[in-house]
Amino acid sequence: MSLDIDYYELLECERTADDKTLKSAYRRMAMQFHPDRNPGNAEAEARFKAVNEAYEVLKDPQKRAAYDQYGKAAFENGGTGGFGGGGRGGGAGFGDFSDIFESFFGDAFGGGRQRGPVRGADLRYDLEISLEDAFHGRTTEIAIDVAAKCGDCEGTGAKPGTSTRRCNLCGGHGKVRAQQGFFVVERTCPTCHGRGEVIEDPCRKCGGEGRVDERQKIEVTIPPGVDEGTRIRVAGKGEAGPNGAPAGDLYIFMHIARHKVFERDGTTLFCRAPISFTKAALGGEIEIPGPDGSKHSVNIPEGIQSGKQLRVRGAGMPVLQGRGRGDLVIQIDVETPTRLTARQKELLCEFRETETGEECPQSRGFFDKVKEFWDDLTD
Numbered sequence: 001m002s003l004d005i006d007y008y009e010l011l012e013c014e015r016t017a018d019d020k021t022l023k024s025a026y027r028r029m030a031m032q033f034h035p036d037r038n039p040g041n042a043e044a045e046a047r048f049k050a051v052n053e054a055y056e057v058l059k060d061p062q063k064r065a066a067y068d069q070y071g072k073a074a075f076e077n078g079g080t081g082g083f084g085g086g087g088r089g090g091g092a093g094f095g096d097f098s099d100i101f102e103s104f105f106g107d108a109f110g111g112g113r114q115r116g117p118v119r120g121a122d123l124r125y126d127l128e129i130s131l132e133d134a135f136h137g138r139t140t141e142i143a144i145d146v147a148a149k150c151g152d153c154e155g156t157g158a159k160p161g162t163s164t165r166r167c168n169l170c171g172g173h174g175k176v177r178a179q180q181g182f183f184v185v186e187r188t189c190p191t192c193h194g195r196g197e198v199i200e201d202p203c204r205k206c207g208g209e210g211r212v213d214e215r216q217k218i219e220v221t222i223p224p225g226v227d228e229g230t231r232i233r234v235a236g237k238g239e240a241g242p243n244g245a246p247a248g249d250l251y252i253f254m255h256i257a258r259h260k261v262f263e264r265d266g267t268t269l270f271c272r273a274p275i276s277f278t279k280a281a282l283g284g285e286i287e288i289p290g291p292d293g294s295k296h297s298v299n300i301p302e303g304i305q306s307g308k309q310l311r312v313r314g315a316g317m318p319v320l321q322g323r324g325r326g327d328l329v330i331q332i333d334v335e336t337p338t339r340l341t342a343r344q345k346e347l348l349c350e351f352r353e354t355e356t357g358e359e360c361p362q363s364r365g366f367f368d369k370v371k372e373f374w375d376d377l378t379d
Contacts, residue, residue: 007054007067015068019059026055030207052202063190118193120147120211120241120248128255129222131262135291135317137224144218144250147211147239153203155244157210164197172196195243210243220252225320227266230254262291267326269316272333273298280304280334288330290315298330306334 008015011025029051031037038044057063125144149155158164166172170189174196177186188194202208218237226232231251238248256264263270273286283302287295296312309331316326340348 005050007058010051010054011058022055022058026051026059030055035204049202052207056208060190060193062188066190118241119246120239122248123238123250125250125252126255127220127252128257129226130257131259131264132291133222134226134254134256135224137222137226139219139221141217141219142252143215145213145215146237148214148216149240149244149247150203150206150210150212152205153210155210155240156199157203157206157208157243158199159201159203162201164199167192167196167198170196193242199243211240218250222254223321225267225318225322226254226256227264227317227320228254228256230320261289264317267317267319268329269326270329270331272331274333274335275300275304277334277336280306280332288312288328290328291317296328300332304332304334306332308332 008017011017011022011029013022013025017025030048033044033048033051035041035045035048057067123144123146125142127140127142129138129140150157152160156164167174167189169191170176174189174192174194175186176189177184189196192198199208203210206212216237218234220232220234222232231253234250234252236247237250240247261271269291271288273288275284275286279286279300281303283304284300286298286300288298289295296315298310298312300310309329312328312330314325315328318325337344
């Protein structure tokens with residue numbers, strides 16, 4: 001059968017199809033005509049190669065634009081459409097001022113962008129841990145879905161035992177040129193993406209991309225002192241680059257689970273400690289457990305007021321990648337009793353009878369001010 005078919009017809013897509021639709025159609029057609037599903041069927045194998053060729057063009061915005069304008073002639077050696085195999089081809093098609101100035105000034109002064117294989121994408125992973133794990137640090141294992149280097153072709157994209165050939169469009173230079181008025185615009189070849197080589201017989205496992213989707217398990221070391229939003233970089237564990245290009249990095253963003261007792265602000269730990277009004281009046285001692293398992297004795301001075309904060313130096317969180325620890329801050333909340341026995345009420349009544357106002361200077365001062373305010377209004 002003849003495979004000189006429109007790329008969109010090969011993938012059974014409309015010309016207005018978006019990237020997601022194209023990818024879905026490609027996967028469906030590649031699975032249908034895969035040689036492993038059609039052993040000995042030369043027609044299916046030819047169709048499989050044609051589907052790969054079509055998707056290789058249409059998934060790339062630059063190549064797709066060239067194909068939409070010039071058809072397959074844009075990718076043939078010596079074809080029209082404003083492309084030249086490293087030479088000075090005629091026509092338009094690259095109307096981009098940034099490319100004009102980059103070609104004119106960037107190449108002349110060494111400021112042009114780096115050409116060649118594109119590094120793989122970085123990945124993000126959000127990991128929630130407990131406050132105790134953030135205090136001590138830990139080693140954990142995470143599982144991520146990633147586009148990894150194909151094991152069959154080692155990331156080259158070519159079928160094992162085969163090799164690549166020189167790109168016909170750019171003549172192996174990795175760049176194509178088009179003339180615009182008095183300028184010659186140079187940019188990365190849309191066929192080989194700057195490699196200067198193309199794959200004739202793509203790897204069956206990865207379809208010529210050099211990458212396959214797989215689930216990987218990665219061991220991550222969390223240092224003591226990490227906080228909400230701390231970012232841990234794992235080099236080379238992002239997505240593999242296309243056609244053997246270097247992999248990106250994996251960035252793990254830390255999130256600290258809400259704790260039953262403590263709140264955190266940097267290296268400072270904060271908690272609220274309710275105490276009875278008798279302990280507030282007479283003083284005493286309370287014990288606060290730390291995230292390291294130790295207990296901190298906190299002295300309550302006589303007459304402490306609700307809302308007063310007490311500080312224990314060096315009992316907070318460790319400094320990330322540093323030395324020392326922050327502080328533990330305890331806010332005292334004086335609790336008014338709500339369930340009194342008859343005897344307790346009797347004792348409180350006796351205490352009230354002996355009050356002079358000197359026991360609570362703030363209350364007395366407040367009501368003195370209220371009385372003066374009222375007297376001023378009635379005068």
